[in-house]
Amino acid sequence: MSSPAAAAAPAGSPPQRSPLRAHWQRLAAREQTLVLLAAAVIGLALLWWLLLAPALHTLKTSAARHAAVDAQLRQMQQWQAEAQQLQDAPRTPALDAPAQLQRSVQQLPGGSARVVIAGDQATVTLQAVPAEALAQWLAQLRTSAHAVPQQAHLKRSPASAAPTWDGTLVLTLPPD
Template structure:
């Protein structure tokens, strides 16, 4: 308290000794400092938040729409009648043949726990479409996935010869020609 008292005494001796013009200038400078601090601490962050709110609101609306569509998909899948294991197996076989063609081989896993699909140079878009069909039509879900990016393009059927038009996109690294090798173990509905 002694330091505060001495500071107060020094202020009381110094302030009246100043000219009225100097006192006004010091008061104006102090008011400007207080006003600047009020701006930086209270108003600027609030105005920044207010100006960025519409963009954040739009982003949250997009996320909400995505979540709503996922919820609708989940409810549609839950409302479908349960498929038997044999129906699921047939549906999975059909989707493998339609989407992955000769690039995939399907084999029942041991003890009826699931199905293993071996992929060889499977196109990425066909693989994605097949996974969606397997989930919705056969009610099969991936349990294990071991995929590596294929170093070769899809092998053409033995009777077809590769044409320059089909080999050019693979050579240029076209992203639509990404292919995968590996295995996918799918769980089927219980018997």
């Protein structure tokens, strides 16, 4: 079966041209060249914006992103080594952790430090404890009593010239 448009055309006549093709044929050669040139410029711009520019941006930023990922990897490896060291450290019986915490608090230099133990949490109150001594004490506490800091409310002591800290630390002790 034939279409109505084909039936309307006489049997030996050429097929109808589309209006766009007919318009193209009416343009002068110079105009056709300019239209082709404009289409090529638009095509190249689209090629640049959609394909090349994103790839070049990725290439330019890849070194910085690679460095950031490397830094994250080094940090994670450091944490892994620290976790492995803590896992390999000899286990302290849970009954000794509060006693070790009490002894270590008494050895802190500076003003005074008190500890209150309630279940598996300990609250340590510090007054004028030197910053370096506090850092060493926390590292030692983590390995000896396996106590992990959960909260810290510290502020620098205003009365001393050397950096000292006042405040409270809430520590979690290992389970029984």
